[in-house]
Amino acid sequence: MASATLDPWHGIPREEIPWLPAVDARACIGCELCYVTCGRGVYVMTDRKAVAAHPYACMVGCSTCAMVCPTDAIRFPDRDLVRRVEREHKILQVVKEEARTKRGKQGAARARAAAEETLGRLTCRTRMEIAGSFGDKPFLRQLQDLIADHPVDLVNLDLQVPTVKGSAEKAPAFMRFEVASTGQEDIQAFLPMLRDLARRNGFVLVNETKL
Numbered sequence: 175m176a177s178a179t180l181d182p183w184h185g186i187p188r189e190e191i192p193w194l195p196a197v198d199a200r201a202c203i204g205c206e207l208c209y210v211t212c213g214r215g216v217y218v219m220t221d222r223k224a225v226a227a228h229p230y231a232c233m234v235g236c237s238t239c240a241m242v243c244p245t246d247a248i249r250f251p252d253r254d255l256v257r258r259v260e261r262e263h264k265i266l267q268v269v270k271e272e273a274r275t276k277r278g279k280q281g282a283a284r285a286r287a288a289a290e291e292t293l294g295r296l297t298c299r300t301r302m303e304i305a306g307s308f309g310d311k312p313f314l315r316q317l318q319d320l321i322a323d324h325p326v327d328l329v330n331l332d333l334q335v336p337t338v339k340g341s342a343e344k345a346p347a348f349m350r351f352e353v354a355s356t357g358q359e360d361i362q363a364f365l366p367m368l369r370d371l372a373r374r375n376g377f378v379l380v381n382e383t384k385l
């Protein structure tokens with residue numbers, strides 16, 4: 175059996191605890207309920223009978239398969255066996271430590287989830303697509319001036335001019351770029367300035383997508 179399923183039980187080697195299912199093959203009707211129910215891979219079905227092929231993979235104290243077996247074909251030792259093991263090995267100190275670790279992990283997971291949620295609410299990157307005549311307008315220089323004082327940069331800038339002659343004749347061109355925070359900060363307050371600059375240059379904001 176893979177070692178992952180043979181982890182010690184609260185510090186006690188699993189092989190030292192005889193909490194093991196036993197199937198009465200005569201009573202088993204091969205319904206496969208135990209096989210499907212057990213999440214630890216204890217059972218295999220052989221000749222339409224359940225066989226506890228990996229009994230030490232069974233979770234100590236669990237008896238779910240016995241509970242659901244329609245013919246009562248699965249037996250476990252008496253529950254006192256588990257209590258005795260708990261007492262003899264004084265596992266409660268180990269359990270306290272395990273509980274502390276679990277709480278720590280849960281706390282870290284909650285903090286991570288909260289941080290991710292906060293980050294998800296922020297707009298750190300936005301794609302903008304604008305159209306207009308870029309020919310004789312100092313738009314790019316104005317863009318440079320605008321971002322100089324803010325923690326943002328423009329990336330993946332792409333200017334599509336239909337034709338060189340068209341450009342000279344001020345035919346509409348198309349510019350796409352992404353506004354990215356340089357410090358994983360919210361850029362929502364910055365975007366209106368960008369829209370305003372585009373508008374003052376006579377451009378049309380074709381699309382704005384939060385990334």
Ligand code: SF4
Nearest residue numbers: 202203205206208243
């Ligand atoms: S649940 Fe019971 S009857 Fe069904 S396969 Fe398992 S042991 Fe057999």
Ligand code: SF4
Nearest residue numbers: 212232233236237239
């Ligand atoms: S008692 Fe639980 S863990 Fe053990 S074999 Fe049955 S279902 Fe699987």
